[in-house]
Amino acid sequence: MPETSTYAKAVAAALRLLLEKDERVFLAGEDIGVYGGAFGVTDGLLGEFGADRIRDTPISEDAIAGLAVGASITGLRPVVEMQFSDFIVNAMDAIVNQAAKLHFMYGGNVEVPMVIRAPGGGGTGAAAQHSQSLEAWFAHVPGLKVVLPATVQDAHDLLLAAVLDPNPVIVLEHKLLYKSEGELEVRSRIEDTPARLGEAKVLRPGTDLTMVGYSMMTIRSLEAAEVLAEEGISAEVIDLRSVRPLDISTVRNSVRKTGRLLVTHEAPGPVGVAAEVLAGVVESDAFDYLLAPARRVCGLDVPMPYARDLERAVIPQSEQLVDAARELMKA
């Protein structure tokens, strides 16, 4: 039965289940052992599962991703961690030129069932090199799958689904969500996860406009929808959950109903996921249902600053979503 849990503990519960039920699963990453991970997610796992399966690595991100490729094509199920998603830049060859391509490039002779977990996003005062949201890059690469859980239950279920998938999957968690609380039903078997990679979810039905987001911005969209409701504006909130594959049909269906589209993410706008959502809508018949130009509310197009007020000015806040929605309704 469901209990309340934090997002971080929901991830930990998924890792525990994976380690218990599938002996091919092991974890590797920086300071995931005795330290428990920079955000405490893997706290205690070393004691439970031992150093063979909870592997502290040197500070070598390229090797962390590369070892996952090599271990996965030889039969294991690595779940590796990038301590901050910003450090994934050091592992791009292993992820993009290797993990994403081997299955295709070798004519289907290998599968690369690896998972990379990485916390992204800003709001912690860690500044430009520890606050990025890089999902757009990976959503652009054929061969990869990319999910970004927004809720406590999804933090659990999407990770299980990621490990079940025979392809390389990147799970981008959000630092600010780790402490968020919600209902969690811990699955008793890995296969019990109801999550399917590439399925978006309507978290709040509405009729006046469609609000699309993922990760932290799904939460902000829900907050904004609350405020809008008080003003008599009925916003439908869609949590994408996965940006590759992208469930554009759920968005199109909603737009056919509401006629208005507002897409948001924390990453800067240019060539981000929101652009893909807008494009996916306007190249379909859903275009004909649009009553007004679509809107994007994205992070300011600058690196993340340190100072609290500046950081707040860069990351979309729910007030901005409310304002944008109001304007959309006027148009």
Next chain:
Amino acid sequence: MPETSTYAKAVAAALRLLLEKDERVFLAGEDIGVYGGAFGVTDGLLGEFGADRIRDTPISEDAIAGLAVGASITGLRPVVEMQFSDFIVNAMDAIVNQAAKLHFMYGGNVEVPMVIRAPGGGGTGAAAQHSQSLEAWFAHVPGLKVVLPATVQDAHDLLLAAVLDPNPVIVLEHKLLYKSEGELEVRSRIEDTPARLGEAKVLRPGTDLTMVGYSMMTIRSLEAAEVLAEEGISAEVIDLRSVRPLDISTVRNSVRKTGRLLVTHEAPGPVGVAAEVLAGVVESDAFDYLLAPARRVCGLDVPMPYARDLERAVIPQSEQLVDAARELMKA
């Protein structure tokens, strides 16, 4: 006065001018010296300018980009080469966490006037790890500028403009264009370049639909426009030239005139530059001028295969652009 030149020689002429006129300029990269570069672009420069300024490096892409950062913030004007743009994955930290962020992160105290040249694109049978078009990633990163010359003159002028710019600029050349011929006016001074980073160009005026592309796909768009003209369809062809900054207003103006939009690139569609162009149009008033859903013609969403026919099937051909344009006109 203009002469005919190849795209490769136009790049070489720009490098020669830069080395002659600005003693702060030096080149570094793999096999750019006696070998003359994998595509012959730097052939002869070692003899003319010596080993201090034409620097062969070890196979260390991270160091190549990183040394450019360090040299540029201390007063030099490095123009470094990634032998194939695919190898830039090994240099992402230096480019994204360092070059793109230092100016902002250090409060404006440093400038990073470096240029990275890299050949991209498929069509050479080099397969998945030597044929990518990765511009979308860099177009997503604040602090970077990204240009992709399509014509012989632009291969010369945009490179000069890139070196004049005080910010890190990535110049993505296209392997298949190196041998292409066209008119070239070699500038006599670096400042004589008329190119401005972030300015698109209407290469062919038209009234029925707007075709947007860059790099190799600009050439394919022009080919398609020829065919369409014979059918009485007047296509306006816009060469973006720069994907960051992106000159969306030139595209919007064209769409306000034509009412139809067709955007193409060789990279896969999802979260690519074409998505940004569509989004940039439909979030503006140009949306109201669209007579039909916008269209994207992009590379197939798979890694680049080796076999000739397969490669052809993955890379957009002008016939596909013609077909898409015809359908757009029917809609």
Next chain:
Amino acid sequence: MPRRDPTTPTGARSVLESMWTIRRFEEGLEELFTRGLLHGTMHLSIGQEAVAEGTCAALEDGDLITSTHRGHGHTLAHGADPMLMMAELLMKDTGYCRGRGGSMHIADVARGNLGANGIVAGSMTIAAGAALTQKLTGSGAVVVCFFGDGAANEGSFHEALNLSGVWDLPVVWLCENNQYGMSMSQDQSTAGGSVSGRASAYGMPGLVADGNDVTDVWSKVAEAADRARSGAGPTLVEAITYRYRGHSKSDRNLYRTADEIEDWRNLRDPLARFEGQAVEAGLLQPSDVDAAREAAKAAIRDAIAEAYRQPDATAHDLEEAAYA
């Protein structure tokens, strides 16, 4: 126990035939390329056959290798079918990669070849991961990672060797030092001047082998593989050899002299050398040598002929092909 032992008559016979098969295979490719039947470029290992064969002959069935952009020799020596390789290069649907990979990307996972790689040093961290699998599953198998002298300056080399050292992984780092990375001679590219000299930086032994002496390569690799199998951890083996052909098809060889190439070809050719040694040692009769050459020649001739007859690679099922 090693697959093929060059110090025994039967072993010597198959080792020689294997080296000739590699050479004939690549000479065959050159001809096909000249006749315009291939797409893209290719990297030939002619002159380096003893490294591939000496290494793979020293392995046991079940052992794994990772290969490079210059991988035809590794792939053949590890047991691949030349016909399926030719079919791949000829863009056939029955080729190893269904025509999707080509020269730089042949993998033969069934036989333990985890694949050639177009990225310099791209397979090194992968090899570390494959070795971790062997360690965690107690398979007793060893992973050999082929890489070049130029690859030793990539960050991946460093991270992979360090990781293999701290985790005592059952891996052999096989540096095929043909003295150039494209146009860069090793002394221009490599501070310290030696790859094997870097082994101590990772607390592992560094062995140097004469890469044109198949028996020397074989014994050094056997020693390193034993060490890995016994749980004692990784070894770095540097095999000094030489590439006769250009780096790839675009190479004008401006960075080295014709004399240098001729010297290696005439004085140190690995095939001629092994033939001489084996006959002198009484392991082979001149007739065995001829037979080995003939067998290799015939095998490649037949492989090419059969590869021609294969169905062409097809684009019809590309759409979904990026995902398993």
Next chain:
Amino acid sequence: MPRRDPTTPTGARSVLESMWTIRRFEEGLEELFTRGLLHGTMHLSIGQEAVAEGTCAALEDGDLITSTHRGHGHTLAHGADPMLMMAELLMKDTGYCRGRGGSMHIADVARGNLGANGIVAGSMTIAAGAALTQKLTGSGAVVVCFFGDGAANEGSFHEALNLSGVWDLPVVWLCENNQYGMSMSQDQSTAGGSVSGRASAYGMPGLVADGNDVTDVWSKVAEAADRARSGAGPTLVEAITYRYRGHSKSDRNLYRTADEIEDWRNLRDPLARFEGQAVEAGLLQPSDVDAAREAAKAAIRDAIAEAYRQPDATAHDLEEAAYA
């Protein structure tokens, strides 16, 4: 000639004051953090002051440094204004980075500090490039690149050191070995067990300094800087030291014992040690020691007070701020 010479009375006085300034600065930060006046986290170098000061004291004006995430000491020792650093951490518009960088990103380019870096080993290839500028312009200046023991396992370390070796760059690779990379002890993370031991892999000398003995660090760095300045190329200097505080604010110190920390603090503290040495050597009188402590204390107190009074960082001009 070195800026500050700890073996002379005047030099010893300023070296001691500089070390106390670093310690008081970070103790001041801790207090501000506890009072909730700072944002984000921070990495303190308390216990490691002799490495920063010993190194920067050995440099000449015009020499450059690159720093790390644990860079307050480097920055101060290289001449930064503590008030402007405090202003940065207090999110003021007049701070070194106008409040955009914070603790991990302070740069003071005017004084030759090319900047702290939040990416482990992120400044190493940058330092190589800065050193190339000195070589090509013949400036005669030297670049010191600070990095940690954990950074020595990043690919960037390898590529940067190799490049500096083949190009004989005027750079000193200064490994601040505090024996842990976050929670990983050096023997867990580093195959071969030593960073300086890796110098030979790049054909450069590797020196080991007692990182808690400012004079020893000073003389080893002076030697390495002379070598670089003379055109003889790079040197790797490993200074062994210890971090008293947690890695960052989230550290529970589960990976080491309280005894270990106490031993270092009580038996090897770099400040206490230098005070003892200097007084014993007659370089300083006890009164000088008190004066140095007092001066540092006052300087930091004033810096904090003045930093408070600075105008807050502003978001109004962020839009265009990503570009020069």
